Amino acid sequence: MxxxxxxxxxxxxxxxxxxxxNEKKKENVETxxxxxxxxxxxxxxxxxxxxxxxxxxxxxxxxxxxxxGPLDFKFEVANYELGAxxxxxxxxxxxxxxxxxxxxxxxxxxPYSAHYDPNFTKELPAGVHHxxxxxxxxxxxxxxxxxxxxxxxxxxxxxxxxxxxxxxxAPTLIYSRPKGTYSGKDTESLMLDxxxxxxxxxxxxxxxxxxxxxxxFLITEWAPQVIKGxxxxxxxxxxxxxxxxGNFIDGTFNKVKRTITLKE
Numbered sequence: 001m002x003x004x005x006x007x008x009x010x011x012x013x014x015x016x017x018x019x020x021x022n023e024k025k026k027e028n029v030e031t032x033x034x035x036x037x038x039x040x041x042x043x044x045x046x047x048x049x050x051x052x053x054x055x056x057x058x059x060x061x062x063x064x065x066x067x068x069g070p071l072d073f074k075f076e077v078a079n080y081e082l083g084a085x086x087x088x089x090x091x092x093x094x095x096x097x098x099x100x101x102x103x104x105x106x107x108x109x110x111p112y113s114a115h116y117d118p119n120f121t122k123e124l125p126a127g128v129h130h131x132x133x134x135x136x137x138x139x140x141x142x143x144x145x146x147x148x149x150x151x152x153x154x155x156x157x158x159x160x161x162x163x164x165x166x167x168x169x170a171p172t173l174i175y176s177r178p179k180g181t182y183s184g185k186d187t188e189s190l191m192l193d194x195x196x197x198x199x200x201x202x203x204x205x206x207x208x209x210x211x212x213x214x215x216x217f218l219i220t221e222w223a224p225q226v227i228k229g230x231x232x233x234x235x236x237x238x239x240x241x242x243x244x245x246g247n248f249i250d251g252t253f254n255k256v257k258r259t260i261t262l263k264e
Contacts, residue, residue: 050080071124083099112176131151131154132150142195153166177194191224193225238257
């Protein structure tokens, strides 16, 4: 009888332990689910349109057979003031450059460099380089019109091979923001921004799929988004250009994954 009571007590204890373990596991799963689902995106509004802003490449005039080494770039900017602070409440909502409005200069789909002067020098090794440059507001939102962007193929050296590849007429996605490290108040609202070429986005047509720390969002309008609810630490963001059926649209630049860091 004593043995039977001990056996029953052991079984009850084991069941209780298993139940607590399952509850803890369930609690952890629920916590992870809440943390993931807390990430949201929302269209950014209240930015001046700058519909007449213009960016042109003046030099180099010939982008073929260039010498390897330092290369001077000279841009012409019209109806837009580099170095000025963008007049918008978004300047206090988002990470904002104290140096003002600028040019986002992207080579071969790498993270952009920001330029507050229209003339600057870049070191280019031999090869074929694909340049995308566009005007940016002080809080790094791209100016989106037909004349605010420059797309060029730059060939350095003799008969360089094009290993990067960008079709001047094919739908193309160019990643812009977020970028780098954010801290303090800037971690609360991050802007997701990109440039699209040779396509429009819509609910029934091409779209951008954004995957943020594993959570997917579909963007059906060419407009910047505000990301909220991100955890501190490393955050992964992947953008992909897809068609109406959700299929990837082939292109070297049309799928990109970046890692950013959020600090206290």
